[in-house]
Amino acid sequence: MKKFLLLGSILLMGYLAKAQHTFALGDSTFLLDGKPFQMISGEMHYQRIPRECWRDRLKMAKAMGLNTVATYVFWNLHEPTQGHYDFSGNNDVATFIKMAKEEGLWVILRPSPYGCAEWEFGGYPYWLQNLPGLQVRSMEPQYIAAYNKYIHAIGKQVAAMQINHGGNIIMTQIENEYGSYVIQMANEKSAYAANTTYLDENRKLFISAGFDGLLYTCDPGSDVEKGHLPGLLPAVNGIDDPAKVKAIVRASHNDKGPYYIAEWYPAWFDSWGQPHHTVPSEKFEQRLERVLTAGISINMYMFHGGTTRGYMNGANYSGNHDYAPEVSSYDYDAPLDEAGNATPKFMKFREIISRHLPAGTTLPPVPAAKPAAALPTVTFTRSSDLFSQLPAPVKSVDPLTFEKLDQAYGFVLYRTTIDGGRKASLQLKELRDYAIIFINGKRSAVLDRRLSQDSTGIDLPNGKVTLDILVENLGRINFGNYLLENNKGITHAVLLDGKPVHNWLQYKLPFADMPVAKNNSAASESPAVKTAVFTLEKTADTYLDMSGWGKGVVWVNGHHLGRYWKIGPQQTLYVPAAWLKPGKNTIAVLELLTPGKNTLTSLDHPVLDKLQ
Structure with a gap:
């Protein structure tokens, strides 16, 4: 009996050691360890940030006064082909969350199979479309089966990192802006209505995958009624009037809070051929002050956008022949720019946030901007006609x-x-x-x-x-x-x-990997693959100036930097110093329209606002 009591004591001590904190819903505020807690969060997607830079970006979040970061988990990166999962490199979500904990940050996890986020297919893997009859965001059996396998794979990676298991994930989102989808579908197909059965299936799938902490839904204010699941906290997107936020949440949550603005937009994203979006901080300062004074929790979308590398940008379309693909830069005019440096908006928001932190809190100093430099001109020594290989x-x-x-x-x-x-x-x-x-x-x-x-x-x-x-x-x-x-x-x-x-x-x-010019064919009218080696004495962030090129893709040292297109507004491609090295570096370009171009220059700053 003594042995069983000793074993029981050891297990209990182990549980208590892991469950160091509690997080719960109060009637008007979140409760961390039973005490009121105001989340001041910023969105940043680990997939859009070089893994080598994760800790740097998290430190910047802390320096602005954030106590939480939110991130999507994109299904199409983690299950690129059906049944094959990837949690390595930039897909290592568990390490990102652990790193946030080490930097003193809570995490809001958004692993909903649908994310939007200006991301390819909203995060869905392309292969879903090869399953005849499959319908996303529905109870269609093939979709539910694929969704179930995916969310269980995510659960194996991070469910144990929830706060109720000793980790730093304080809330997890199921689905995403489902109310907006319902309303749009109803406008197009009058028979479509909100499917609470589907939302409840989401909840069950998350719980079965190990997500047994706090779950929530989020929708634009006018769509919350259609998109929330009774029993879960309804969060609000895109509204920052405290009275409106509280009224919307109360109407769907038994006349109670807490109140959470899950997406608060300090700026916006860009699409090819359309003007660059910037919004001065002055338009947001009083609004941020007002929300924090009201005790409402907030998540800035985005705090740091980063870059949508590879071919992972999404597109918007309303059916009126207005297809609008998004650019590779996800700078977003966010407080932290594409390279992870503080902007004037960052400094203003930091000043406001500092007035709403617990007594005695001192913010860490803001790290200096990282050095950036123009690289020596690159001359391409090999150029292959695409049609020849x-x-x-x-x-x-x-x-x-x-x-x-x-x-x-x-x-x-x-x-x-x-x-x-x-x-x-x-x-x-x-x-x-x-x-x-x-x-x-x-x-x-x-x-x-x-x-x-x-x-x-x-x-x-x-x-x-x-x-x-x-x-x-x-x-x-x-x-x-x-x-x-x-x-x-x-x-x-x-x-x-x-x-x-x-x-x-x-x-x-597919050009998923960095290509090689297999021959040195003469310039022609067909697209070309170009490669070169350039030498650096030291590294720094840089921006490839693609304004004189036509359209295509660039790789440096095997890293896919994203698309370029002369029409703009984005004219440069960001190259993080972490992906360069002293000595020899390799670069490859797939150029579609101007195959005779053979030199490439760079800048020490981005150009994101030039339409041609």
Whole structure:
């Protein structure tokens, strides 16, 4: 009996050692260890920040006065292909959360399978569209089964890091702005209504995956009624009038609080071809003061945006031919800029927050801005015609989408042979999203979904003609009722004078990894892969100046930096010093429109506001 009592005591002591804090809902405030607690949080997505810079960014959060950080968890990064999970490198969410704890920060986790966030497909993996009949954000069995496996994989990584298990995750969000989705679907499809069964299934899935702490939902103020699940805290997005926030929450939460603004927007994101968004801090200072004075908890979206690298930018679309893909920079005009340096907005917000911290709290000093420098001019020593290094093709009668080709992102070259000796009208039905058309290797036209372009006249020389159509996925829609109309490539048919064109070769060009120019072919009109080696004596943050180039993608030392496009507003690509090294560095560019370009310069500052 003594042995059992001793074992029981050891287990109890172990539990008490782990469960160091409690976090609960009070009638008007959150309760940390039974005492009122006001969350002053900032959003930052670990996936958008180089892993080498995570701690630096967390220290900056602490220096502005934040006590909490919030982050999305994007399904498509963690399960890029069905059943294969990745929690390494920049996907190591557990290490990010642990690091936040070491820096004295609580975490709000947002692993909802749908996130929006100007992220490709709102965070959904592309392969969901290959399951016939699957419907996201519904009780459709295939979706629930895939969702269940995903959330359990996340739970294995981080559920034990909740505050009730001794960790620093104080709340976890299920779903995301579901009320907005319900309202949009109702506008398009009158039979659609809020599905509390689906929201409750979310709750059950999270609990079964180990998320047994506080769960919440969040919606824009006017959509909370449709998007919250009774019994969970309804948080509010986009409203900062204290009286309105309290009224909205009380109406859905048994006339009680606490009150949490889950997304408070100090600025906004950018889309290709549209003006850069900036909002001076003066427009927010009184509003932040008012919210904090009222004791309302707040999460700044974004505190630090970072960069949407790779092909992971999303797009907006309302069905009115207004497809708008987002740029790679997620600077967001946030308090902490893309490179992690404090802005004037940061300093103003820090000043306001400092007046609302517990008595005796002293903020750490603000770290100095990291050095930035222009690198020596890079001259590309190898340049390969893209069409000279194609992989083996996939044959089909009609053109296949990216999804049917089992390709998530990047580019596909569609090739066929047609009879020439005429002028004709070429139409790509439901082009998604950007196509460069070549006739016998010479560029003939460009079609851009943003501009509602799907047709062009072409002049075909005599004889048999090779028709090439290089299609780029510019980003799947991340918000609204078009989430399941997100196939990419040539999604319907190619028509020549109204008649379908058949017998296609499809060359898959995902360019997921840094490419190599396999030969040194002469400049031509086709896209080019360019590579070079440059030498540095010391490293610093830098910004590649792509304003003189056309359109494409850049890699440095194997890291995919994102897209560039001369139309702007983004003209530079941020290269963190952590990804450079003294000595030799390698760079690769895939240039679509100006293959003769062979030199690249850089700046010591970003250019995010220049339309061309």
